[in-house]
Amino acid sequence: KNQVEQSPQSLIILEGKNCTLQCNYTVSPFSNLRWYKQDTGRGPVSLTIMTFSENTKSNGRYTATLDADTKQSSLHITASQLSDSASYICVVSPQGSYIPTFGRGTSLIVHP
Amino acid sequence: GAGVSQSPSNKVTEKGKDVELRCDPISGHTALYWYRQSLGQGLEFLIYFQGNSAPDKSGLPSDRFSAERTGGSVSTLTIQRTQQEDSAVYLCASSPSGGAPVGQYFGPGTRLLVL
Numbered sequence: 606k607n608q609v610e611q612s613p614q615s616l617i618i619l620e621g622k623n624c625t626l627q628c629n630y631t632v633s634p635f636s637n638l639r640w641y642k643q644d645t646g647r648g649p650v651s652l653t654i655m656t657f658s659e660n661t662k663s664n665g666r667y668t669a670t671l672d673a674d675t676k677q678s679s680l681h682i683t684a685s686q687l688s689d690s691a692s693y694i695c696v697v698s699p700q701g702s703y704i705p706t707f708g709r710g711t712s713l714i715v716h717p
Numbered sequence: 718g719a720g721v722s723q724s725p726s727n728k729v730t731e732k733g734k735d736v737e738l739r740c741d742p743i744s745g746h747t748a749l750y751w752y753r754q755s756l757g758q759g760l761e762f763l764i765y766f767q768g769n770s771a772p773d774k775s776g777l778p779s780d781r782f783s784a785e786r787t788g789g790s791v792s793t794l795t796i797q798r799t800q801q802e803d804s805a806v807y808l809c810a811s812s813p814s815g816g817a818p819v820g821q822y823f824g825p826g827t828r829l830l831v832l
Contacts, residue, residue: 609759641823648721648808648823649760694759703748703767704776705821707759 607632609697609708617714622685626711628678628695636701640669640680641694643710649694652680685715721824723809729830730799738794738827742811750821751784751794754806763807766792799831 609630618624630638637656641649653662653669655678662669666683682689695708722741730736742749751763762776766786777783781799786792796803806826813820 646825648810648825650823651820654820703765704762704773707752707761709757709759 607697607699607706609695609706611693611695611708611711613711614709615712615714617716618685620685620687620715620717623681623683624685624713626680626682626693626695626713628680628697628708630676630678630695630697630706630708632676632697632699632706634700635673635676636698638669638671638678638698639696639705640667640678641696643692643694645691652693682713685713687715687717689713690715721809721811721822723807723824723827725827726825727828727830729832731832732801733798735795735797736799736829738796738807738829740792740794740809740811740824742790742792742809743822744790746811746813746822747789748812748814749786749792750810750812751792752808752810753778754808754826756805760808763794796829799829801831804829804831 612627639654640652643649652667655662655671657673660671668681671678692710692712694710696705698705724739747768749766752760754760764784765773781797784794806828808826809824810821
């Protein structure tokens, strides 16, 4: 069964600090992995997308890594801002299927 | 419009009533998805439309749920005889093409509360 597990479930950090969110998956055969940011009361917005051959992708202060061998991904946020407070969702899609598997998300709170 | 829109943004209904949720995808996007997001849970796939092909309804939780997509554009998700466990956020997403869903664009969701 395809599964995506995210950790931690929630995280509280101080403004300006860095943090790293984790995603482990069992989706096979693998096609791509995406990280989404979901602000409260809004739909998810894509941050990064990586295919099998990519092991890192950056989008501003967000950097995602992918280890397809261990089936792990991380999202690193640098110099956090209050606006980074949101849920971060890892989504993995299998080859040949249009139905992705979503993680439950990590809830990040950035305090001033 | 610039993005995916959904209406209503919030819906409160009584148990046993029917509800209709609407999704307007990005113009030109052929793929449209409905998801359900319950508190503390990951997004749950409900149904997928691709062009004029028959929809994939494999994610619909019961026969009380149905969806249509008219003219390859606007979609309506209908829940009949609502139950309290139907309370959730219903998200719609569209994509330029089917297959591996690169670039899914989500709407803001409809928050459904069944009393």
